[in-house]
Amino acid sequence: MSLDTAVATQGKAAAAYAQLKREIEHGILAPGATLPETDLVARTGASRTPVREAIRRLAAEGLIVLEPRRAPMVSRVSIAGARALFEFRRLIEPAAAAAVARSLVTDRAGRASAFRGLRERLAQLHTSQLSAAFETQFGELTSEFDDLLVAATPNEHLARSIRELRPHTRRLRLIAHADTDRLHDSLREHIEMCDALVGGDEQRAASAITLHLVHVEQAIFHRLWDSEPGSLSAVELS
Structure with missing residues (x-):
C-alpha cells in the first residue's frame, strides 16, 4: 500500500x-x-x-x-454500568467544577465571560414554553456547558477523564431528556452551576454539579423502571 x-x-x-x-x-x-x-x-x-x-x-x-x-x-445500556458511570462522574466532575471556579478568580482566558454569556442564554430559554425548538436549544446549551467545563478544567487528567466519558453520558442523556417535565429544572441547575463558577465559589460549584448529577441519575432510572416492559429490550438490567 x-x-x-x-x-x-x-x-x-x-x-x-x-x-x-x-x-x-x-x-x-x-x-x-x-x-x-x-x-x-x-x-x-x-x-x-x-x-x-x-x-x-x-x-x-x-x-x-x-x-x-x-x-x-x-452496546446495550447497562443499568449497572450506568450506576457505575454516575458514581465516577460524582467523583471527578465536582472536582473539575471546583478547579474551574478557582481558576476563574484570576481568569485570563475569557472563560468567565463565556460562562456569563451561556448563563444569560440559559435564563432566557428558561422563560420559554416547552416545544420542539425548546428541546433542541436545550440540548445545544447544555452541551455547550459541558464543553466549556472541560475546556476550562486546568487539570488535564480530569479534563481527559470527563471528555472520554462523553459518548456514554450523551447516550444516557437521551433517556433523561425523555422526561420533558424536568427540562426547566435542569436549566435552573445549569444556571446555578454557571453562577457558582463565575462567582469563584469552589464549594458551591462542586455542590451544584453534584446535585445536578443526582437529579439526572434519578431521572434516568425512573424513566427506565417506569417504561413499558418491551421498551427495555435494549437495556441490560444487571
Whole structure:
C-alpha cells in the first residue's frame, strides 16, 4: 500500500468513525442494533478496510460489541454500568467544577465571560414554553456547558477523564431528556452551576454539579423502571 493510499484510508476511517460515533451518541443507531459490514459500507460511503478500523475504535471505547462470527452490535445500556458511570462522574466532575471556579478568580482566558454569556442564554430559554425548538436549544446549551467545563478544567487528567466519558453520558442523556417535565429544572441547575463558577465559589460549584448529577441519575432510572416492559429490550438490567 502506497503512502498516499494509506493516508486516504486513515482519513476515510476517521470520517466513518466520527459518523458512526455521532449516530450512536444521538440514538440514531440504537442500543442493541446490529451493524452488518455491508450496511456500514453503504451508510458511510467508505470501503471495508476503513469501516473495520472505525468499528475497532468504537469497540475499544465500549460503544460497539464484537463477538466471533456475529455482526457488530451497538452496546446495550447497562443499568449497572450506568450506576457505575454516575458514581465516577460524582467523583471527578465536582472536582473539575471546583478547579474551574478557582481558576476563574484570576481568569485570563475569557472563560468567565463565556460562562456569563451561556448563563444569560440559559435564563432566557428558561422563560420559554416547552416545544420542539425548546428541546433542541436545550440540548445545544447544555452541551455547550459541558464543553466549556472541560475546556476550562486546568487539570488535564480530569479534563481527559470527563471528555472520554462523553459518548456514554450523551447516550444516557437521551433517556433523561425523555422526561420533558424536568427540562426547566435542569436549566435552573445549569444556571446555578454557571453562577457558582463565575462567582469563584469552589464549594458551591462542586455542590451544584453534584446535585445536578443526582437529579439526572434519578431521572434516568425512573424513566427506565417506569417504561413499558418491551421498551427495555435494549437495556441490560444487571
